[in-house]
Amino acid sequence: MHTLTKSNLDIGTVNIKENCRELLVEQHATIAHNGHCLYRVTRPEVDSELFPNINGFQQIETEPFILDSKQAIEIGKSIPKNREHSICNQAVVSQNGTTKIATTNLDSSNVVIANTKDYRYPNYNEVIPKNKDSNLKIALNVIQLEQICKLAKEFLKDEDKDESKDKRVILEIEAKDIAVKISTRSITRKQEFLAVLMPMTIEENDVKNYKDLEK
Secondary structure: OEOEOHHHHHHHHHHOOOOOOEEEEOOOEEEEEOOOEEEEEEOOEOOHHHOOOOOOOOOOOOOOEEEEHHHHHHHHHHOOOOOOOHHHOOEEEEEEOEEEEEEEOOOOEEEEEOOEOOOOOOOHHHOOOOHHHOOOOOOOOHHHHHHHHHHHHHHOOOOOOOOOOOOOOOOOOOOOOOOEEEEEEEOOOOEEEEEEEOOOOOOHHHHHHHHHHHO
């Protein structure tokens, strides 16, 4: 069976303030997006016999479902941190009539009825670049990448006081209109993290301003 870890549910934070507040839960992964960036985290596969028995809970999952992002985050908070029994650091799904998600710390269990939504999720596979579209692959240090973004944000803070407006940097890739993939893998949890950053239109003023800087 495939379980849910805190990482699977925490990606719901990316769209909590946006119009899209849904987390797609598929058998092999969870997916979230905010219109600008798409995130996918694969779900670990474990032997169902190893997971602690939760009274009255049947581990049955038959089809994908849409989970409210706020509830996803709350369920993620309820997942215990058990270093001795890492199998407990996960949640399981039951779709036996009603979709339920359960966690346990061995002493007690928490079962919630999922606040699912009747919503047709966009075909996210269409925006994930295929390997054949990749003209360039680079490895980035996540700490250094975070530092760059923090410094860029600080640098741009006086450009416009309206926080709702986009603060942008330009990342040049040798491919036109191709989304940028950023991924990593947890060897311990056997999970993969994927972020797909949609390209923004470079305005004529942007081009002129950057050319002026190069003089």
